[in-house]
Amino acid sequence: MSQAPQTVDLAAEYEASGVAEVLRELDETLIGLGPVKQRIRETAALLLVDKARRDMGLATETPTLHMSFTGNPGTGKTTVALMMAGLLHRLGYVRKGHLVTVTRDDLVGQYIGHTAPKTKEVLKKAMGGVLFIDEAYYLYKPDNERDYGQEAIEILLQVMENNRDDLVVIMAGYADRMDQFFAANPGFRSRIAHHIDFPDYSDDELLRIARSMLAGQNYSLDAQAEAAMAQYIALRRDQPHFANARSIRNALDRARLRQANRLFSEARGPLDAAALSLITEPDIRASRVFRGGLDVDRPVPAQAAE
Amino acid sequence: MRITQGCFSFLPDLDDEQVSRQVEYILGRDWAVSLEYSYDPHPRNTYWEMWGNPMFDLKDAKGVMMELDECRKAHPEAYIRIQAFDNTRGWETVMMSFIVNRPSTEPKFEMTRMEHESRSQKYGWKPVV
Numbered sequence: 290m291s292q293a294p295q296t297v298d299l300a301a302e303y304e305a306s307g308v309a310e311v312l313r314e315l316d317e318t319l320i321g322l323g324p325v326k327q328r329i330r331e332t333a334a335l336l337l338v339d340k341a342r343r344d345m346g347l348a349t350e351t352p353t354l355h356m357s358f359t360g361n362p363g364t365g366k367t368t369v370a371l372m373m374a375g376l377l378h379r380l381g382y383v384r385k386g387h388l389v390t391v392t393r394d395d396l397v398g399q400y401i402g403h404t405a406p407k408t409k410e411v412l413k414k415a416m417g418g419v420l421f422i423d424e425a426y427y428l429y430k431p432d433n434e435r436d437y438g439q440e441a442i443e444i445l446l447q448v449m450e451n452n453r454d455d456l457v458v459i460m461a462g463y464a465d466r467m468d469q470f471f472a473a474n475p476g477f478r479s480r481i482a483h484h485i486d487f488p489d490y491s492d493d494e495l496l497r498i499a500r501s502m503l504a505g506q507n508y509s510l511d512a513q514a515e516a517a518m519a520q521y522i523a524l525r526r527d528q529p530h531f532a533n534a535r536s537i538r539n540a541l542d543r544a545r546l547r548q549a550n551r552l553f554s555e556a557r558g559p560l561d562a563a564a565l566s567l568i569t570e571p572d573i574r575a576s577r578v579f580r581g582g583l584d585v586d587r588p589v590p591a592q593a594a595e
Numbered sequence: 596m597r598i599t600q601g602c603f604s605f606l607p608d609l610d611d612e613q614v615s616r617q618v619e620y621i622l623g624r625d626w627a628v629s630l631e632y633s634y635d636p637h638p639r640n641t642y643w644e645m646w647g648n649p650m651f652d653l654k655d656a657k658g659v660m661m662e663l664d665e666c667r668k669a670h671p672e673a674y675i676r677i678q679a680f681d682n683t684r685g686w687e688t689v690m691m692s693f694i695v696n697r698p699s700t701e702p703k704f705e706m707t708r709m710e711h712e713s714r715s716q717k718y719g720w721k722p723v724v
Contacts, residue, residue: 385655387654412658413650413661413662414652414654414658416653416654416658417654417655418654418655452657
């Protein structure tokens with residue numbers, strides 16, 4: 290046994306553990322999400338201090354690291370979970386640092402005796418890493434007392450308590466429904482130490498996200514297209530099923546489709562790289578969002594309702 | 596009589612930590628891990644009962660250790676072995692196999708003689724408890 294260290298240099302520890310790198314990556318790759326970054330930085334500081342305390346023999350217990358991420362769809366919960374897994378791995382709180390993403394379907398079976406093996410299979414896979422349960426509230430269905438979700442919840446709770454060294458569970462979903470879920474399952478509330486709330490992106494942030502998504506795929510917007518995109522974001526936000534960054538990604542995918550179609554039908558002669566990667570205003574303007582959204586989502590006109 | 600089959604069987608029994616590190620080695624080489632148990636350790640009995648499916652997609656030894664604990668709970672008096680299967684083309688075989696659980700009293704084997712065609716004699720091993 291080596292002697293416990295008498296002093297600790299937190300700054301050196303911070304650099305050596307590679308946490309700085311993860312936080313830098315977090316800052317650079319994620320646009321917006323100020324409060325989330327702040328919370329993660331705080332959590333990282335806590336874990337770093339805790340690790341130093343354990344090295345000195347001041348604390349012995351593994352802190353509870355299970356977390357809940359709440360926020361609307363497309364606000365970056367999965368992306369942050371991935372970084373969190375990296376962070377916990379660098380700090381030595383999980384051995385392997387991989388992320389296993391599951392939803393109710395992966396945990397809950399269809400008939401009696403099917404749920405426990407399924408849940409255990411997933412837990413086995415997630416050991417040494419982070420288990421990310423998306424839309425965790427679907428596990429619990431209050432209107433059906435014989436729902437098999439309850440069985441999965443019990444196994445999860447047991448593992449969250451007994452295998453704290455082996456596994457970190459992150460539960461994610463809409464804020465209000467997660468609150469209901471925790472209210473109905475007090476066991477989870479007491480086992481989850483960190484609640485992180487993901488705010489919606491502002492229009493400006495979404496535009497920056499659009500730009501960086503396109504840059505990642507070697508596409509670009511011209512000035513008019515960018516103005517159209519800004520308008521698109523403002524309109525899209527008020528329409529149903531708005532999912533922040535995911536809506537933007539889908540919009541860009543469709544814009545790329547229209548761009549390809551336009552090039553195919555209009556182009557005469559050879560095209561250069563710039564033409565192949567430029568998205569113009571009509572590619573974006575053609576979206577149904579500018580005409581009030583999908584037909585099914587449009588409010589029914591008054592005379593038709595009568 | 597101590598049964599010696601597979602790796603490490605001339606060494607003292609591995610403790611859980613050692614088993615877990617062997618499993619880490621297996622996972623590090625991308626081999627599939629499986630657990631098998633048997634109440635008949637006869638050397639000719641190559642096919643043991645499978646405990647669940649082989650595990651192809653684990654990252655950490657803890658998953659295997661959980662299964663091992665459950666198998667031990669269900670079959671405390673059985674032989675349990677961990678096997679590592681390499682699915683690389685050209686190998687496609689068990690690369691490693693070692694016993695991780697033994698019954699409290701192990702059987703002895705004694706040699707028996709048997710009459711065969713044309714007054715010839717055959718010899719074989721028979722377990723005696």
